[in-house]
Amino acid sequence: MFLSLLLTGFLTLVELNCENMFDCQHDSLKDDVEWMPDGKRKWTPARYWRKLNHIGQEILSCQQEGVPDLVALVEVENDSCLFDLTRRSLLRGAGYEYLMTQSPDVRGIDVALLYQPMAFRPICYDYLDVTPLEGMRPTRDILYVKGETLRGDTLHIFVVHAPSRFGGEKQSRPNRQLVADRVMGVVRQLPAEAKVIIVGDFNDGATDSALRFMEKGGMHNVTAKATGAHGAKATYRYQGVWQSIDHVFVSTALADCIDKAFINDAPFLLEEDKKYGGVKPLRTFNGYRYQRGFSDHLPLVVRFRN
Numbered sequence: 001m002f003l004s005l006l007l008t009g010f011l012t013l014v015e016l017n018c019e020n021m022f023d024c025q026h027d028s029l030k031d032d033v034e035w036m037p038d039g040k041r042k043w044t045p046a047r048y049w050r051k052l053n054h055i056g057q058e059i060l061s062c063q064q065e066g067v068p069d070l071v072a073l074v075e076v077e078n079d080s081c082l083f084d085l086t087r088r089s090l091l092r093g094a095g096y097e098y099l100m101t102q103s104p105d106v107r108g109i110d111v112a113l114l115y116q117p118m119a120f121r122p123i124c125y126d127y128l129d130v131t132p133l134e135g136m137r138p139t140r141d142i143l144y145v146k147g148e149t150l151r152g153d154t155l156h157i158f159v160v161h162a163p164s165r166f167g168g169e170k171q172s173r174p175n176r177q178l179v180a181d182r183v184m185g186v187v188r189q190l191p192a193e194a195k196v197i198i199v200g201d202f203n204d205g206a207t208d209s210a211l212r213f214m215e216k217g218g219m220h221n222v223t224a225k226a227t228g229a230h231g232a233k234a235t236y237r238y239q240g241v242w243q244s245i246d247h248v249f250v251s252t253a254l255a256d257c258i259d260k261a262f263i264n265d266a267p268f269l270l271e272e273d274k275k276y277g278g279v280k281p282l283r284t285f286n287g288y289r290y291q292r293g294f295s296d297h298l299p300l301v302v303r304f305r306n
Contacts (some may be wrong), residue, residue, distance in 0.1 A: 010305060011120075011306055013301070013304070014070070014264075015071075015248060016055070016058060016074070017201045017236075020035070024044065027077075031106050042290070052084055052089040053089050058269065070120060072199045073111065074200055075161070077110070079100065098114045099125050102141070103139070113143060113157060122146070123147050123154075127144070128142035128144055128158075128183065140160075142159065143158070143159040144157070154195060156195065156196045156197070158186070160179060176203060176210045187251075197254065219250065219251060224244065224247070227263055228263035229262070230279070231265060235298045235299075235300055237273070237280040237281060240277070240278075246297060247300075259303040269281060269295075281294070281296050281298050
């Protein structure tokens with residue numbers, strides 16, 4: 001497949017929370033037993049491979065020509081999942097390489113960055129650990145990748161999966177602020193003209209305090225008003241309410257390079273919301289009921305001019 005950067009002069013970034021991309025193998029150091037064939041989810045190899053192909057289908061549908069150049073993934077379990085996704089699923093012909101974290105998260109979920117080697121060449125990468133507050137469960141590391149685009153621009157990319165709102169929004173708010181503090185602490189050490197992208201699932205809306213903090217630090221939320229073409233008003237829907245908790249922030253040096261930002265709500269990614277009306281993401285599980293879906297989040301797409 002040809003790259004969007006080569007075809008159009010644009011660079012395309014996709015962000016997607018995969019909704020529990022687990023393999024079927026037990027990691028004795030992680031709480032992943034429900035994702036075994038004999039676990040609560042009855043997570044068989046057939047379901048696993050269907051999940052990988054569905055994620056691949058989602059990614060490929062984000063762009064009409066070629067494939068996205070960069071894909072930030074959230075909720076991926078391990079290297080085996082990423083290898084299978086990029087080498088053995090519908091994405092096997094796309095040519096992606098990847099980098100991912102190895103976090104202390106108790107369930108074993110991590111974040112990753114897929115990249116097209118001809119469009120983006122990593123120079124270095126690191127895992128930014130987040131020291132938990134008292135009483136806070138270990139959370140995901142932040143993936144930091146410094147790399148060069150085909151046009152010679154240096155990008156600093158941070159992939160984030162902030163702590164959830166489990167226990168209540170107010171009670172868990174300091175946990176998400178901790179992640180914002182960590183990533184912005186590194187951003188402040190970069191040159192003022194650096195081209196920075198912070199992307200991921202922040203478990204906060206655009207007006208919440210942790211994200212406002214990042215904006216005050218010079219970052220621009222370029223997806224705050226992103227919508228879809230088929231009814232999606234955000235990437236996630238809970239009890240009938242659309243919630244924008246996936247975001248892409250860029251530094252001032254990149255803010256004027258945005259061509260467009262939108263949610264990929266292709267009809268095959270949606271189902272009717274029979275309880276609240278309208279549509280919602282067609283997720284893999286509804287509670288513990290397996291429904292052959294894709295993810296509880298929709299892909300977020302940002303296209304940069306080069």
